[in-house]
Amino acid sequence: MAENETLTFHFDVDGNDFTSAGEASVKVKKLMRQLGFSPELTRRVSIAMYEGEINMVIHANGGTADVFVEEDCLRVVLSDEGPGIADVETAMQEGYSTAPDNIRALGFGAGMGLPNMKNYSDEMSIDSVVGKGTTIVLKFKVS
């Protein structure tokens, strides 16, 4: 970590290893516990981040996850260089999924990834360019 003002955790999400998906969110959970955040907030961040990790592995061949920790706010930035989301509004609908069958066979691809990320965070923004990639920023208020 660079000598900057904000506590930052950086994770590379490996797109080639499906079984490792979700590891970053487990690490974040542990760090948040050490930092004394409430169990409920920790759970929300962990679930939202988990969904983001899974999405990046399924659709974008991996990416990066950065968590910025400030006193009153937590930000999770998920970035990938995948195919991008053509229609964000449709993608946000519960149950909508473009996951391939082999992924669905594992129980994923229920179309709840993005909706869950929105439900569990306080603010969510999606910046996606088809053919270039997607960046999702999740904000969590610390009460």
Add this chain to the structure above:
Amino acid sequence: MEGYKHSVFLEMEKCKGCTNCLKRCPTEAIRIRDGHAVINPADCIDCGECIRVCEQKAKRAVYEKLEDLDSSKYLIALPAPSLFGQFNALTDADYVIQGLLDIGFNDVYEVARGAEIHTEYTRHYMNRSDIVLPLISSACPVVVRLIKTRFPTLTDHLLPILAPMEIAGKYARREALKKHPELKPEDIRTVFISPCPAKVSWVKSTMQDQEVYVDNVVSVSEVYFRLISAMKREASPKAASKTGMIGLSWPSSGGESSSLLNEGYLAADGIENVIRVLDKIENGQLNNVSFVELNACPGGCVGGTMTVENPYIARVKLQSLRRYLPVSMNRVPKTGEDPETYVPDELVDARPFTYISPDQGALNLSRAESIRMMMEIENIYDATPQIDCGACGAPTCRAFAEDVVRGEAQMDECLILMRERFKAMVNRQKKSGETPE
């Protein structure tokens, strides 16, 4: 957790300060200090992994010896069902029960009976509509302690029914008082024969302020060795086991959950697997599962560190022992206002399953302070070699960085960094020595 009495003991003379237990402790509770392993009681969950991996046999479980039992009392043996999986070619559980009477116990109440009662009431409990699913078994004390310290959002998933050992202790005492009206409650001692040290901790730590179910805890291994010489399998034994198939399936992983006759269950064993499953449940990734059985020991309770037989062999032995037994011999009457969901109040666990926050005690920092501390940890971690060799006495470079920030370790305890510095020093000297005069 304040006041929790652990049951793993270190024999200082035997401990060489190697990294075996250090690296295997699932909660990073161990450090090597001054050449010996030191366990941090706040993080220890009594899983027994360190006992299992210690090459020097320096880590021991703490339990009572048979000779320490007060023989002037009416001693009731509460054998764990795993005890019955230790013997070769055992065809009848009655031999073991008769053996327990022959080595000096006044009475025997099988914990497997407690397990069968537990199973029945769990089925009732699962018919309730107001429960949080998936229900997580509370029979393994390691798992309960793990959830209380590490998985705060899962505490309300824990099944609030007394453990089989406790049910057995409670009923055994009551039965004895009925059978022997001359006895007073204080004349009775219930003695659990345990496969693991976690049960010892559980008994010592959680019973102080309430009704005592179990008075003493001895080990399966000690009792086993006493029994093999005492058990004469010639005549048919007088004593009669009151255990069915279900009770004798409990000690192996999957036994408790399959007994519920409910298809939506998961059974995991081995502490690392248990932690992974709990992480999944906490993230809401476990659907269509209503019951989760977790055992810290590999194979289930038969894998406890106070047993003798290999857990997978013990499992097979239990299978053949229970083959021709009735499914259960401890049916409970359906009573109460709603018989389908009835659980007697006296078997409901009154102990609160509450989260024990790691911040309790010494480190009561403000958010700003803890963020600053974490940044320092990150900076120090970046400076470490990140090879997790354990030579400094911490299990990982990250744990080392945490120790340094907390003032419990010094940066120059990192041998790899020291070596680099030493090399640089030698190189400098070489260079200055090589310069021509």
